Amino acid sequence: MIPPTASSAIPRRSGALMMVSIVLMLAGCAPTPEPTPTPTAAFASEEEAFAAAEETYRAYTDALNAIDPKNPETFERTYEFSGGGFQSADRENFSTMHAEGYVIDGDALVTRFVGKEADEPLDRVVAVICVDVSNVTIHDSTGASVVNPHRPDVYEVEVTFKRDTDRLRIDSADRIEGTTCEG
DSSP states (O other), X not given: OOOOOHHHHHHHHHHHHHHHHHXXXXXXXXXXXXXXXXXXXXXXXXXXXXXXXXXXXXXXXXXXXXXXXXXXXXXXXXXTTBOHHHHHHHHHHHHHHHHTTOEEESOOEEEEEEEEEEETTTTEEEEEEXXXXXXXXXXXXXXXXXXXXXXXXXXXXXXXXXXXXXXXXXXXXXXXXXXXXXX
């Protein structure tokens, strides 16, 4: 092999340096990756989160009071305020009520709302809610009551709300035995 002459080695070195320079320039000009946004709090304070949860539950109760089991279109409004398993249970219950020809009379009334906890970044809220159902009757297609005769007039319910994009939705609700609704 014949060693390269000085004149042919220089262009190779220049070419190699040029390639390294181009690679370095391109690396320097490459866009930096977009920063991952840090989650922002859904609400400015726990009080604001509780107020939004209460507003959601009261709106859900209003929508629930407006349903007519004979007309499934009236069920749709309740779904605006719920999600997850809670909404699935409502869909199943409403479908059964429709299929069996139930009639609902009277309104449920939220008598008390107590915020219990709100997890940072305030996108999960838990509250205890007192719901008076003493004026609500439910009858089957024959007119017979389907309400348990031992049903209490007021239910104490622990409700979990979860943030879904821009609003809180009811995610779960469980009847509890407590003292929040006494008195």
